[in-house]
Amino acid sequence: MIAVTEDDIFVRSQRVSVLPPPLAAAGPIGWARANLFSSPVNTLLTIAILALLVWIVPTLVRFLFIDATWSGADRDACLAGPHDEAGACWAFVRDRFSYFIYGSYPIGQRWRVDTFFAMLAFGSAWLLWLDAPRRDLGALYFFVVMPVCAYVLLNGWPLIGLQSVDTALWGGMLVTVVVTTVGMVASLPLGILLALGRRSSLPAVRILSALFIEFVRGVPLITVLFMASVMLPLFVPPAWAPDKLLRALTGIVLFSSAYMAEVVRAGLVAIPRGQYEAASALGLRFWRMQRLIILPQALRITIPNIVNSFIALFKDTTLVFFVGIFDFLKTIEVARVDPKWATPVTSATGYAFAAVFYFVFCFLMARYADRIEYRLARADRR
C-alpha cells in the first residue's frame, strides 16, 4: 500500500480560465451551422436562396446604379448609355422632378406649396411625437388651423393678394399629400362619430351607422370614386357642381371614414364596462363621458391601428388616378410616355422612383406604429 503524503495532493487555489467554446459551436461558423445548415433541407434552401440572390442582386445593382444614366437633356442620353446595357434613366427623373412634385402648379406660385409641406411636416411632427408639449394645441392646429390655412394658401384668395390656382393645375406629390391629408383629417372625426353611432343605444342611429359602414366596406374604392365622380354632380344643383378634385376627395373621405370607424370601434370595445359605469355614476352625460373618459383611452390603444389605416389610405390615394386627378403616380404615367423621354428603360425607372417614394413613407409609418405598439405593451406590463 502506498502512503499518500502531503506532496502528492494537489489543490488548485486559483480558478482555471474558461476555455472558449469550440469553434464549430460559436462565432460565425457556429451561427451559420445553427441558422443556415442545421439540416439537409435547410442546407439546400440556403444554397438555393444564395444562388437566387447572386442572380438578382447584381442585376438590380447594375440596372439601378452602375449602368444608370444620371444626367442628360433628353432620351438620347439614356439610349446611348455609358455601357452596353441600358440602365435606369435617372436623368429623366431629374428632368421631370418638379413636375412630379408640383404637377402643373404655376411656377411662380410654388412657394405656396412648399409652405404647405412645411406646415404639414410641423403639424405631423407635433402629433406624432408623443412626449411633445401641448399636444392638445397640436391637434387643434392639425385638425382646424392647418386645413383652413392650407386651403387659402393652395387655392388662393385674391383679397389678400394670393391669386387663385385652379385645382386642375394641381398635381404630383402635392395632390397625393393633399388627398391623404384631407382623408386623414376628415376620416378620424367622422370615423369616431360613426363608431360611436354603431355602438349607440338608439336604434335609428345604430342601424344607419352600421348600414353606411358595411355598405362602403363591401364595395371597392374605385366604385366609390366613380360614384362620387359621376353621381355627385347629379345630386346637387348645377351651380354647385363640385370640381373634380373635390369629388374625388368626397369619395376618399367617405371610404376611409368607414374603415376608420371599424378601427375606432375595436378600441371602444376594448374599454372595460366598469369605465362606462363609473363615468355614469359620476353623473357624466354621453358626450362628456366619451370626451373625458372613454375616447382618450380607446384612441390611445388604437393609435397603431389608426396609423396602419393611414398607410392603407396613403396607398389608396393612387386610385384617384381613375377619375382624372393628376396624383403622383399619374404624373409618372404621363411623363413616362412623353416622347421626349420615351426609351425602353423609362417606364421601369419611373416605377422604381415611385416605388421608393411610397415604400419610404409607408415603411416609416409602419415602424412608427410598431414602436407605439411596443410602448403601449410595455406600459401595460407595468
Place this chain on the structure above:
Amino acid sequence: MQPNRSGRPRTALFDDPTFRGIVYQVLLCLLIALAATAVVRNVIANLARNRITSGFGFLDQTAGFDISQTLIEYSVQTSTYGRAFWVGLLNTLLIAGLGIVLATLLGFVIGIARLSSNWLLRNIARGYVEVIRNIPLLLQLLFWYNAVLKALPEIRESFFQGSGMLLNNRGLFLPQPVVGPGAGWVLLAFVLGVAATFGLRLVAQRRRELTGQITPQLLPALALIIGLPVVVFFVVGAEVELVYPQLGRFNVSGGVEILPEFAALLFGLVIYTAAFIAEVVRAGLLSVPKGQLEAAGALGLRRREVLNLVVIPQAKRVIIPPLTNQYLNLIKNSSLAVAIGYPDFVQIFTGTVLNQTGQAIEVVVITLAVYLALSLITSAAMNWYNARIAYPGR
C-alpha cells in the same frame, strides 16, 4: 325627488333619456329624409336637363363594342349590354377565383417561411412582405404590365419558338388540347374522384375519432383525383390532339391565348395579397401556445403529426376570419383591372357601358350591388366554414 305612480323619478321631459333619445332619432331621420328629397329633386331636374331617360331598358340594347376576353359567347354586332354585364362579371369571377387559390398557396408558403429556422429564408420572406405591403397595388400592376409584360419581344421575336408555345408582348400562347368524344367520361371520372376523396376524408376522420387510428389519405386521394381520370382517358381511347399556336406575320393563330392584361393582373393581385396572407398565417401559427407543441412532442408525435394534428387545427380558427378579409380585399382589388385594360366587370360595365349609355345612376347602382353581393356571398361562405370548425360551446 318624489317617485311618481309608475315608480320612476319625476324629471323634466327633456331630462328623460328615453324621450331625449326618441327626439334625437326623429330629428336624424327627418334630416336624412330632407337631404334625400333634395337629392332626388336635383337628380330629376339634372336628368331632365341632360335629356337622359332613366330605367334599366338600356340593358337590352345592342352593345356594339368588342371585348378582348370572353368566357361566354359574345359578338360585337348582336350582343346586348346585358350580355356584356355577364361577360364582365365572369371575367371578374375568373380572376378573383384563381387569385384567391394562388394567393392562399403563396401566402401560406411565405407565412411558414417567416417562421423557418433558416435565417436566410426567414429574412427573405420578411423582406418580401415588407416591400410588397408598402407599395401600392396599382403601382405594382402598372409595373408588371408596362415594364415587364409590354417589354417582351414583338411577335416575330417570340420566346420559346419551336417548343409549341409562344411568349411575346401580345400574351402567352399555349397548345390547345382538342378532345375526342370520350372527354365527357374523363370529366365524369374526375368529378367522381373528387367526390370519393371527400367521402374518404369523412370516413378517415370518423375512424380517427372512434379508434384513434390514422388512415393514410394523400396517396388514395392522388389515385382518385388524378389516377382515375387518367385510367378512364386510356380506356375510352386516349383521343386528344394538340393544336399548336402558329406564328403569323402580325398575329398568332390557334392555341390558347393568355392575355398579358390577365397575366399582369393575376400576378399583381397574387403577389400583393400573398404578402398580407403570409402575415395572417404567421400570426395564426404563433397564436398556438408553445406548451401545446411541447405536450405533443412529449406524447411522441412526429413533426408532421404535431403540425397536422395539433398546430393547424388550432391555428385555423385564428386564421380564418382575417383570411376572409384578405379574400374580400382581393375581390375588391380586382377592379384595378381598369388601369391595365383587363376586361373585368368595372372596366366593361362601369367603364365602357357607362360611357356609351350615360346611364350613370343605373350603372353605378348595379356595380355597387354586384360587389356587395360578391362580398356578402364570400363572407357568408367563410363564416359558415368558420362556424363549422369553431370549438363547440365557445
